[in-house]
Amino acid sequence: MKKSLCVFSVVMAGALLCPLAACKKEASTYDPDIDLSNKPDLRVLMPYSGYDIATVNADPNAAVVEKVTGYKVNYEQLPTDATSTLNTLFMNRDSYNAIKLTSAQFASLVAEDALLDLSDAIEDFGPVIKEVISEESWGTVTVDGKIYGIPERSSSDNIQYPIVFRQDWMDELNLTMPETPEELKTVLQKFKDEKNVIPLTFDRFTPIVWSIAAGFGIYADWQEYEIDGKTKVCYYMETPNYKEYVDYMADLYDKGLIDQEVSTLESSQSQLKFTSEKAAAISTSIWSVSSLVKGLVTDPVLQNTTQENMFGYLRALKYNGVEHANRLGGCPYVTVVPFYMGAQAGYVIDWINSKLTDAEESHNFREIVLGEENTHFTYNSRTDEYNPVNEHFAEKDTASYYLTGSNEKVYTKYWLARVKKQPELERAWGLMMKNADTVGVYDALDFAPPLTDYASVRGTIETYAQDQFFVMLRTDKGTSKLADYLKKWNSDGGELASKEINKWFENK
Amino acid sequence: MKDAFDKTLKAKWKKNKSLVPFVLPAIVFGVLFSYLPMVGLLIAFKDNINFIRYDNPIQAFLAADWTVKHFQKIFSDPEILKYIANTLIISVLKIVILFPLPVVLAVMITEAQNRGFSKATQMAVFLPHFLSWVVITGIFKSILALDGPVNRLFGTEIFWFGEDKLFRWLVVFMSGWKEIGYSSIVYVSAILAIDPNLYEAAKLDGAGKFRQIWSITIPSILPTIITMLIIRVGYLMDAGFDQIYTMISSTTRNSGEIIGTYVYRISLGENAGQYGLSTAVGLFNGVVALLLILITNKIAKKATGTGIY
Numbered sequence A: 001m002k003k004s005l006c007v008f009s010v011v012m013a014g015a016l017l018c019p020l021a022a023c024k025k026e027a028s029t030y031d032p033d034i035d036l037s038n039k040p041d042l043r044v045l046m047p048y049s050g051y052d053i054a055t056v057n058a059d060p061n062a063a064v065v066e067k068v069t070g071y072k073v074n075y076e077q078l079p080t081d082a083t084s085t086l087n088t089l090f091m092n093r094d095s096y097n098a099i100k101l102t103s104a105q106f107a108s109l110v111a112e113d114a115l116l117d118l119s120d121a122i123e124d125f126g127p128v129i130k131e132v133i134s135e136e137s138w139g140t141v142t143v144d145g146k147i148y149g150i151p152e153r154s155s156s157d158n159i160q161y162p163i164v165f166r167q168d169w170m171d172e173l174n175l176t177m178p179e180t181p182e183e184l185k186t187v188l189q190k191f192k193d194e195k196n197v198i199p200l201t202f203d204r205f206t207p208i209v210w211s212i213a214a215g216f217g218i219y220a221d222w223q224e225y226e227i228d229g230k231t232k233v234c235y236y237m238e239t240p241n242y243k244e245y246v247d248y249m250a251d252l253y254d255k256g257l258i259d260q261e262v263s264t265l266e267s268s269q270s271q272l273k274f275t276s277e278k279a280a281a282i283s284t285s286i287w288s289v290s291s292l293v294k295g296l297v298t299d300p301v302l303q304n305t306t307q308e309n310m311f312g313y314l315r316a317l318k319y320n321g322v323e324h325a326n327r328l329g330g331c332p333y334v335t336v337v338p339f340y341m342g343a344q345a346g347y348v349i350d351w352i353n354s355k356l357t358d359a360e361e362s363h364n365f366r367e368i369v370l371g372e373e374n375t376h377f378t379y380n381s382r383t384d385e386y387n388p389v390n391e392h393f394a395e396k397d398t399a400s401y402y403l404t405g406s407n408e409k410v411y412t413k414y415w416l417a418r419v420k421k422q423p424e425l426e427r428a429w430g431l432m433m434k435n436a437d438t439v440g441v442y443d444a445l446d447f448a449p450p451l452t453d454y455a456s457v458r459g460t461i462e463t464y465a466q467d468q469f470f471v472m473l474r475t476d477k478g479t480s481k482l483a484d485y486l487k488k489w490n491s492d493g494g495e496l497a498s499k500e501i502n503k504w505f506e507n508k
Numbered sequence B: 001m002k003d004a005f006d007k008t009l010k011a012k013w014k015k016n017k018s019l020v021p022f023v024l025p026a027i028v029f030g031v032l033f034s035y036l037p038m039v040g041l042l043i044a045f046k047d048n049i050n051f052i053r054y055d056n057p058i059q060a061f062l063a064a065d066w067t068v069k070h071f072q073k074i075f076s077d078p079e080i081l082k083y084i085a086n087t088l089i090i091s092v093l094k095i096v097i098l099f100p101l102p103v104v105l106a107v108m109i110t111e112a113q114n115r116g117f118s119k120a121t122q123m124a125v126f127l128p129h130f131l132s133w134v135v136i137t138g139i140f141k142s143i144l145a146l147d148g149p150v151n152r153l154f155g156t157e158i159f160w161f162g163e164d165k166l167f168r169w170l171v172v173f174m175s176g177w178k179e180i181g182y183s184s185i186v187y188v189s190a191i192l193a194i195d196p197n198l199y200e201a202a203k204l205d206g207a208g209k210f211r212q213i214w215s216i217t218i219p220s221i222l223p224t225i226i227t228m229l230i231i232r233v234g235y236l237m238d239a240g241f242d243q244i245y246t247m248i249s250s251t252t253r254n255s256g257e258i259i260g261t262y263v264y265r266i267s268l269g270e271n272a273g274q275y276g277l278s279t280a281v282g283l284f285n286g287v288v289a290l291l292l293i294l295i296t297n298k299i300a301k302k303a304t305g306t307g308i309y
Helices: A002-021 A053-058 A060-069 A082-091 A103-111 A119-125 A127-132 A135-139 A167-172 A181-195 A210-216 A240-254 A267-275 A286-297 A342-356 A364-369 A390-402 A411-419 A423-432 A452-476 A482-506 B002-045 B057-063 B069-076 B078-098 B100-111 B115-130 B133-143 B149-154 B164-192 B196-204 B209-234 B241-247 B250-256 B259-267 B275-304
Strands: A042-046 A073-077 A098-102 A150-152 A163-166 A198-201 A222-227 A230-235 A279-283 A311-314 A325-327 A333-336 A377-380 A385-388 A440-442
Touching: A042 A342, A053 A060, A053 A073, A060 A073, A060 A342, A060 A364, A060 A390, A082 A103, A098 A103, A098 A342, A103 A333, A103 A452, A119 A127, A119 A342, A127 A342, A163 A167, A167 A181, A167 A311, A181 A198, A181 A210, A181 A240, A181 A279, A198 A267, A210 A240, A210 A279, A210 A325, A230 A482, A240 A452, A240 A482, A267 A279, A267 A286, A286 A311, A286 A423, A311 A423, A342 A364, A364 A390, A364 A411, A385 A411, A390 A411, A411 A423, A452 A482, A452 B250, A452 B259, B002 B069, B002 B275, B069 B078, B069 B275, B078 B100, B078 B164, B078 B209, B078 B250, B078 B259, B078 B275, B100 B115, B100 B164, B100 B209, B115 B164, B133 B164, B133 B241, B164 B209, B164 B241, B164 B250, B196 B209, B209 B275, B241 B250, B241 B259, B259 B275
Parallel strands: A042 A073, A042 A098, A198 A279, A325 A440
Antiparallel strands: A098 A333, A150 A333, A163 A279, A163 A311, A222 A230, A377 A385
């Protein structure tokens, strides 16, 4: 017995000590001498799509990408909980040529030093990439002058979180669109008293209802504030305005003007309340407008009513008489190469480069996003507008999934064709984007580089802030314990993140 | 002394060696899936391990700094202590309220005169066990919704799934609804194995139904009950991850978050990845569970002479 224990410990100690001398693995080197005429098959890992992987590979848009680039690509996808999967596959050195990540996943992998520096490869094989991606987008993927990914900016910087009202009920009750918190309260009270419905619903992942928070001067998660004559970037929970916002919301909740079940609702459930006529207004993203319309028109009573002006949209309440609204910016996705896959990185960049190419002789990017002219879309040269051909355009619904970086010069214009697919959606988008440049406010971190400390605590502090909002709304009925919550938020990582963010901000 | 020891060992080996192949798979299984993974517990004592950038986990492990900060956090952060308390409270509630019920149910099923009725009942209470928690929570969320059938029936406006004070009771109730039937199987078979002569004798002595149950059925299945109790207590620190994960929301975290869901949230949840802290919490959890099972076994042995080792 004793003997075997001895042997065991010697073996264990040996196993532990042997690799002691080994040190951190060097990144594989990028090989500039590759033969572009002899294209290898690429293995690309994508975000979760909601479809099985055979469908993802058989999608006509995948075929379009193959046609315009000449690269055969095998797509695979991450599960919904991607964090542990990503870690495991990097540890196993799985041979993915490229991986499309969310910006948060990107930040944590940069912190782990897991990605290949693509600067040289882009210099050699990505002339178009360099040209069509803006300086501020490059800023989101650059650390110490090294470029760790190809950023994919969204179609356009949208203002996209309205409160959607049932316009027919607004008309019936002679109500006009509210502009201040007090007016909103009156409107919601009317809905409750006269229609006996839930005045306003939203889901449990929405602590900040953007259009209402705007009425208290909160426009973004991380926002610049003047504090003691100094500009500081604060999380919404840290600002003095947040207290007023929560008190207001808690009052609405207490008066029954907000869905009493809001803290447990999935977004599909809150939408169902709206489409089943149990709720008069919903805070949601404009991209769900199409499904709200579809949900309501299946109702036999509403079927015959006109679909036009079905909804009213509250973009943002005014703060001190001025309207500002949260505007989406930055790059939600980044395509990267694992640090050990340098040998073929040139091909990946070449592949992305030809996907983004959009010139007279080859409209690759347009073909991926919009399809063929006169088949999927028509072009109106007089107004410079692209219009969908509805019977075929549905094929392009999944096109954005296959993007790995976007041609920022033309993407917005193309994207509008998609908005035009549904008249109510087009109207909503138009209303939301009116004077967007003066009204819209970006998150201070939208174009920030990956921040290591922030990435490590982001999940914790976001969940905590979200939880405490609903606790204050329901359990505390106000902000009496806000100071304690803020203390806890700081000690859980808020302070760490805030320090790093402000340090970056000052040296920007 | 040593010789004598060797001799008995040898004799034992000779006598029992034909049994070794039978126990071997269990040993291999235990080593592979229970003991080897324990090496991973060392992560709890390391700061920021970078598993990705090294050729194997041992190198990554050696390169990281030693730390006890995760344990400091466990013992100083009231949040984590609260989750430990929640775990214990929910588990104890489940044991105290739910543990006796399958025994009662088993007695009722076996005492039922109509065999058809008895079988049908057994099937009906048995079925919920095979539904997953996601489905069950969905069903209960609809039934208990603010405008759902229960609130309408009683004319109440109780927000069952969002009320912090009710949450633990709801957890216990739903857990009981799902598992009581299935847990009763063991007791049913134990009762059916009791010698019928005992009941005949009792009847002749003039014992009524309740007397029979109290003096024959219960004592006969007591060893089974004790064994089940000890096994159950071993799971005390696991208050039901699947169930609570599907039920919990912002306003019920205060009384409902347990170690299992917390560890999941800080390690594998969205934008999380705090492996060091979550491993430390897991280790602490394991130590408490081990102590509990040792203590229960000891008490059970003293009190009834039955234990599992």
